[in-house]
Amino acid sequence: MADRRPILILYASAGAGHRSAALAIAQSLRALAPDARVEVHDALSHTNVAFRSLYAQGYLFLANYLPAAMGALYRATDRPDAREFGLRSHLQCLNARPLATWLAGRRPALIINTHFFPAEIVARLRRQRRIECPQFVVTTDFDTHRIWRQSPAERYFTATPDGKAYLERCGADPSAVRCVGIPVRSTFRQPLTQRRARLALGLEERRPLALLLCGGFGVGPTQRLLKALMPLRAIARIVAITGKNERLRRQLQRVTAAARQVHIVGHTTRMALWMHAADVCVTKPGGLTCAEALVCGLPLILVRPIPGQEARNRDYLLERGAAVFVKHAGILAHRVRELLLNDSQRTAMRARALQIARPRAAEDIAREALRLLGRGIAAAEPPTSFEATL
Template identity: 35%
Template sequence: MEETRVLILSAAVGAGHKTAARALEKAFRKYPHVQVANQDILDMTNDAYSRISSEVYLEAVKRVPWLVGVAYQYNDEPFKNEEPLRRMWDILNTQPVVKFLKDFQPHICVCTHYTPAGIVAQMMAQGQLDTSLSVVITDFDFQGMWLSKTFNRYFVAREEAKARLVDFDVEPEHITVSGIPVDSSFGEPVDAEAVARRYELDPALPTLLISAGAVGGGPALEIVTELMKLRHEAQTVVVCGSNAQLRRDVETLVLPQARKFRALGFTSDMPDLIRAATLFIGKPGGLTASECIAAGTPMIIVEPIPGQEERNADYLLEEGAALRCNDLEIIDYKIDQLLDSPERLAQLRANARRIGRPDAADVIAATALADENAPVKFDWRSQRKRLLAEPLAAEPLAKVERALFGPDENETLAFYEDGTGVFLGTLDPAQFRSLRRRLFRSGEEVATTTVTQDDLDRIRALGMGSELVDRISKRVRFRGPITLRRVRISLPEGS
């Protein structure tokens, strides 16, 4: 079989994108005919671009998380990454990536971050690269920033994300609901007793796993302080990542209860620790959450970053796979309550396993290798303009009302009683133009009007009765004058 070159591109803006890339690399390497390269594009760019892209983001998460949420909402507009200044900034700073792509000439590109996806899409659109582009979304919701002007397939975490892409005019056959790629070992059985012995823990006691993330951020020390007050006998493993000071602080704090606590630095043992844990306590990053549900381990969510982590938290809570603690001072109470109810804990575990996708990386690899879809090419400027114009309700009220007034030849007006919301009927454009002169005052540009019996009598005297007029007349006769609200609609042909 002819060799297939697969290039996996990520960007170390947080740890999740690279974690997903490693899981995909492992899945693709199962195919003997596939040559795989896994590249973090920030390793190939200049220091300034790399630091702005990664370190500034991490500092914002630590110091001004609300600003991260504002940026998330700002970038949720479709094709936001195609704005000229942003695209020029990326192009100027990623020329080594472009050269690498031209040299490697991949048959398939799989991107776990929108920036490399945008570079590949640009080269495809300009005819510089003949490849198939798969974009892997690494959160449970779809953000408009990920929309690419050229692509072959999107891989998303759940059906709702697919629906969002379809709403952006991406055809369903170009979307695969795969889950977020994690190491397949998270779905395999674990010898929990062996893991406990490795860390000299009691396999008969609940084990709580706190993760401060790869860089050792978050409120780990505050959580440990509260867990020292637990009523239940439990033991806690704290993973401090690369934050050596945090590890020392935890070790000092828990000295009176050292038997119950283990403080670790960066560890490659997370698959075993997560699978053996009773509960995982931490932030719901897309990859962290996916690892937990793949293992069937419920989460206690703390301090999610506004934006993507808030949305990830919403999903886990909707599915009954997690609890959220908004006040760290009572996290011991919440965990004690949960440990008081083995049935509730078992249901959380079952829900987590139900929505987990330990097979996601294998699904993505198999689908991408077999994909015969031609590239989708968006005229991103016109597409973005159209998408931003919808829905009309997002416009100022005056614009909405003007839009509702005076339909064109292809549109019909639906009438509702304003007070009750009851649908009364429709009028075609010609009927409406005739009635408007009698029902609406000169120059009136509002979406409602009050109708009296005198109005209806004049309409009937002119021979302009209709089923709608009869229905309105019956209501006016019994209730007195009523207010009508009109809504502009487009009816299918033949309606």
């Protein structure tokens, strides 16, 4: 009889990247094992309302208004003797009792975590023998924080060799750590020319396109960045994508209503097309967004990194030559113009991006999961057509 226990993929809604990684892994699992029961859940939805709001909104508040405090917290908890771990872990477990009860009742075959919060809860439940299923831990930045090492865990998946080495230094069993990259959806890795992407989006073929990804910014910083880019309208089209932030989308549409060559896009399922269509991308150095851009070979212009994981992402991408960093909005237009007018630099950055990209990370994780469970695997993940996203 086939094993009908579900494979649970858990994330936490503190930033959009963890959910994107979870969906990418789920997509690959379903493609490789169509009969498998694969479920994606926000672990915070199984906690009490107050904790859920504090966890998700607290992250956004610190990131947007107190980034220095967030960086200090990141560094303080990345020490072997961090006292904050004990208190934080105790409070999390108290507030995650509904999650623990739910997990014990689900009896999953495997749990795959794309955030450290559910990984920590699962590890504690296993130590208490309340659940027995194996778990995977999937990191979502180019560097790794020790909070991702949760024991027991059968596999850890990191984005880079440095991340793997650091997890091992933090106590992870080297035989359990795999360096596969950050999981992205299959649409990003489909071969697509810039010309075809622009035709699909109804854009002019020849006019340069600067993409501003602003879902992670607040209204004020985004307006300043967009205003800084406005002088480029003489040579380029500027497209700002606000994601699910409707307030931000409406605000930007009001302030750019009369501006030519400026387009505001809200939540879209066409992000892969936009990245393939663009010449450069201005963004915060979030792990998932940057991983998607690398797979598309898109040169990155990084701004406003959150101290901690985003600053480390920035450093990694700068060291590899796939990005440039702009310290403040006053020189943003200058640096974007430089890059748009320098074909050889963009070509070199594109080559370096593709060199370090790991387009099959989600498939590699899915294959490892199915092997662990002894389930049949399709010969290859079927390609995803771009037309399905149009």
